[in-house]
Amino acid sequence: MPKATAKYPLSGIFAIAKPSGPTSMSLVNDVKKHVVGSRLFVEEAKLKSTKGSGTSRRKSKYGREAVKIGQGGTLDPLADGVLVIGVGKGTKKLTEFLDCVKVLGEFSYDVNLFMAWIQEYRTTCLLGCETDSYDSEGAQVRRAPWKHVTKEQVEKALEPFRGEIFQTPPIFSALKMDGKPLYEYAREGIPLPRPIEKRKVTIHSIELVEWKGADHSFRYPEKKFTPEQQKAVETALKGVEESTTVQDNPETDTDTEAVPTAFVIQMKVSGGTYVRSVVHDLGHALGSAAHVVTLTRTRQGRFALEPSEGDYGCVPWEVFVKANTDPGEADEDGWREWEREVVERLDVIEDKKTHPEAKT
Template sequence: MTPLVFATKVIIRGCLNQIKAYFLPSAFTLPHCDKIYVMNRVVVLDKPRGLTSQQAVTSVKHALGVKKAGHAGTLDPMATGVLLVCVGEATKISRFLMDLQKEYLATVKLGERTDTLDAEGEVVERVEGVVPSSSAVLEVLDKFRGEIMQRPPMYSAIKKNGTPLYKLARKGIEVERKERPVTIYSLLLEAYEFPYLTIRLSCSKGTYVRTLADDLARELGTVGHLTALRRTAVGTHRVEDALTLDTLGETLGLEAAGAIEIEEALSHIRVVSMRQEDFLLARNGRPVSATPYGLEDGPDSLLMKTPFGVPFALGQVEGGQLRVGRILHLSAESLNQ
């Protein structure tokens, strides 16, 4: 390649980068680089086994070259599957994603209980001679569908007087934990060959599958612990569409199914398109009347869009007024239109 051809390619690439940055404000490119780095999006990551959720986030930050990112719902190191990683301005919407319904594929080993209730812990109890029948398993599963009460495990991030329970557990300290209501929307038997039991479930936020495995085993007259856990979906975001850490290290197109826009990630939230005069007030944090939009007071958050259809804030209706909660800096141009 001659110097002239090389220089020409560099100039063309730089121009293309500027065009992408102008028309696609949710992404940016680095000069002389073929990768398109995703910003202000939610990465649907297929987390590998062995990484903590925070380590997975750090890996995403390094792969994409971004400084700000966070996850929307912890996965234990042993678990794999869907971890929603919010990048850039998308970190502001993480709390709205944590409430989404989760789906898991879990394998339980009957006859052995560990201190952590999963394969990462030490065996603390064994029960021999109890081999539940398939019909007994199906009968017990039926008891755990719907709203149930769960006691969080000691090895969890829940805090007691400011200290995570898992830190107390590592010191051999056990404290009282209050039961909490959770909802099991569906619970199906995928496979059973003693001592291994595989179930597929969809559940609400705050459900501990480790605890469910322990409770199921107890109900079957034995003990058990989780040996494998894969989160197959969070809301409508499925593991089949997820990106891997290896994928993130390769060229990543803006239309990749695993890197979604904020509006798509918030598809479960009502959208309000603002009139020009109201937008000019709202973008500066001033409340506007909710009446023209047919909105009533309520706890639900709203995604507010500019008259040009660009999401710019999250808001809520209080006292008949639409109030901005968080400004989303997705495009400087959109706020100045």
């Protein structure tokens, strides 16, 4: 815990180890339920006012106003790993995690400082099937041959992905064009008014770290696109590319039940990089199709699942699960387990105006 000279409430940034399944926002909301009731982050006067209010509605409203909280980069429900959370004035620092390209321009003279903002991912790719979401949570869009792909071909195909690249976000995404989400164009069969704007991202490294082959339990999603849905996507894309087709072309031999090849790649990227799009585009580069079946963010800036010297670790999500069901007794200083776990991994943002003597 902070030393006795520390001034409360604190502002700062910490990370949780997100499990696969729930949305990032649902986890942030769960964390906020605890944060708004803790003197670690909220002024005691506000805590007393909240406790003294007569209705749950007022408590909820006061809790929302008591302290700001936000996240530094959403993870898909499928994904797990590092999820950065800012509290109080820490929310103003979250843009640094969302815009690593900007950081590169500002600190290009200091490689070590820049590397502190790199994001690292480890993802498992499954060949032979493309999905609308580019991961296993979506529906099959098309099938493609995969048996010709070798480990050596994957390693060679990764080369063009290194460095600065221009990446096209998925058409099945919430990005808007003329006020309309891209996925609505795709689902309704409305031609895109113009090409999806490509984004410049930086892939600092990307490596094949494990060749699973058929030694895995992953399978294609059961949900499939209907011919009508495939036609709608074609129509949307033909608004900007006449030759676009969405057509199944699976393995043609009799071994249709064969387990498709899977492999694991690890990458260090700048903020804003779509890992799912990297895998999707890699599938095309291999003359096949591919989608993500596992995705772990192992590092986001100075927060890591396996921290080294100078890094911050992540609060296990089980700590907050336990706080919901069995918060336990506070220690002699009045702190509960979740508060101790958070503050051990908290990057405190000092407010010199409010707490000129703040120390940790």
